[in-house]
Amino acid sequence: xxxxxxATRRSHGSAEGPPAPPGARESTDFWDTTLDPWEGAWTxxxxxxxxxxxxxPPALEPRRVGGVLEAAVNFRxxxxxxxxxxxxxxxELAAWRRGLVRVAGVDEAGRGPLxxxxxxxxxxxxxxxxxxxxxxxxxxxxxxxxxLFGQIQGGAMxxxxxxxxxxxxxxxxxxxxxxxxxxxxxxxxALEPELVLTDWVELAGLPCPQRNLVRGDQRSATVxxxxxxxxxxxxxxxxxxxREFPQYGFGRHKGYSxxxxxxxxxxxxxxxxHRRGFRGVWSQGELFFWx
Numbered sequence: 001x002x003x004x005x006x007a008t009r010r011s012h013g014s015a016e017g018p019p020a021p022p023g024a025r026e027s028t029d030f031w032d033t034t035l036d037p038w039e040g041a042w043t044x045x046x047x048x049x050x051x052x053x054x055x056x057p058p059a060l061e062p063r064r065v066g067g068v069l070e071a072a073v074n075f076r077x078x079x080x081x082x083x084x085x086x087x088x089x090x091x092e093l094a095a096w097r098r099g100l101v102r103v104a105g106v107d108e109a110g111r112g113p114l115x116x117x118x119x120x121x122x123x124x125x126x127x128x129x130x131x132x133x134x135x136x137x138x139x140x141x142x143x144x145x146x147x148l149f150g151q152i153q154g155g156a157m158x159x160x161x162x163x164x165x166x167x168x169x170x171x172x173x174x175x176x177x178x179x180x181x182x183x184x185x186x187x188x189x190a191l192e193p194e195l196v197l198t199d200w201v202e203l204a205g206l207p208c209p210q211r212n213l214v215r216g217d218q219r220s221a222t223v224x225x226x227x228x229x230x231x232x233x234x235x236x237x238x239x240x241x242x243r244e245f246p247q248y249g250f251g252r253h254k255g256y257s258x259x260x261x262x263x264x265x266x267x268x269x270x271x272x273x274h275r276r277g278f279r280g281v282w283s284q285g286e287l288f289f290w291x
Contacts, residue, residue: 086135087224091211095195096127102157104193105222106182108201109137109230111174113255114265114281115248115274116238117163118174120181121229122189124157125222131155134224136217137231149232152225160188161233170277179203185226197223245271 095103108120125131131151133144140148153159162184169177182203186193193208199216216223235254242251248264248271255261255273257280265280274281 086133086139087218087221089130089221091197091213091220092125092127092222100194101127102191102194103197103222104158104186104189104195105197105216105220105224105226106185106201106203107199107217107223107227107230108178108181109227109234110255111178112257113275114257114261114278115166115250115255115271116241117165117234118169118177118181119164119230119234119237120162120178120185121226121233122158122160122162122182122185122193123152123222123225123229124159124189124191124193125225126155126157129155131221131225134221134228136224137227139218140228142235145228145232145235148225148228152229156225158189158191159229160185160190161229162186162188163233163237166273166275169275173277174275175201199223199227241273245273 092103102124104122104124106120106122108118110116110118131148133140133148134152137145162181164177164181164184168180172180178201182198182201183205186196186203186206195208196203196206196210197216197220198210198212200212200214202212203210213219213223217227218224238250238254241255242249247268249260250273252258253261262280265274270276270281
């Protein structure tokens with residue numbers, strides 16, 4: 001099959017997800033799901049000049065791909081019979097058919113809470129494999145997340161997490177702490193990714209191409225799997241923190257700004273797990289420590 005030359009068209013949304021927010025732009029266009037998945041621009045690795053867009057790599061011969069192409073085609077047939085994942089594998093399928101076996105999805109949990117770490121996970125799923133029910137962690141119950149967590153850990157090619165504590169969040173800000181957690185997760189993988197998919201966050205310094213997808217955890221199964229691993233890992237950390245600091249109720253609200261949590265802050269003041277730079281914590285800390 002002869003591939004079309006790369007296009008220069010830009011896509012601002014897809015049929016699988018809502019349009020991007022005003023001013024938002026994904027880091028690539030060839031994920032426009034109305035087109036051939038590999039048509040369009042290819043974002044160069046970070047060591048290339050940022051203003052240049054390199055073309056997609058040349059097609060791989062089936063003999064070089066091994067069983068990956070066959071697995072991808074088999075997945076397409078299985079999906080056509082009504083298979084199973086809540087979040088589509090379109091981006092992964094496109095990569096697998098291209099011969100990119102090691103596709104890492106990256107996502108985080110815990111950017112918004114008043115206390116606890118931010119946790120990121122990186123997951124590389126097996127080419128052609130489908131884990132039933134994988135979805136954005138926010139759309140799953142705790143029981144569903146726990147079950148899928150075990151399936152992902154047992155069935156993925158590689159899984160790793162990165163954890164950044166509250167003190168570091170206060171020092172570098174939550175966005176940079178999120179990026180740091182994501183880099184640590186990628187560095188912790190037992191293999192080198194050939195492509196990285198993220199939930200919108202761009203990561204500098206990667207040696208491979210990346211795709212920063214708007215609502216990636218609802219559009220890419222690999223990113224959704226990473227969101228589940230990150231969420232379950234962080235929830236378990238906060239449940240352990242609840243035993244150390246039971247007066248705050250971390251086991252119930254996981255550090256988020258609930259009425260219960262704000263009342264506990266007003267009564268007891270911040271603990272070492274609280275993010276002093278976050279508004280609700282800062283105001284209480286001022287009362288307790290600087291009055």
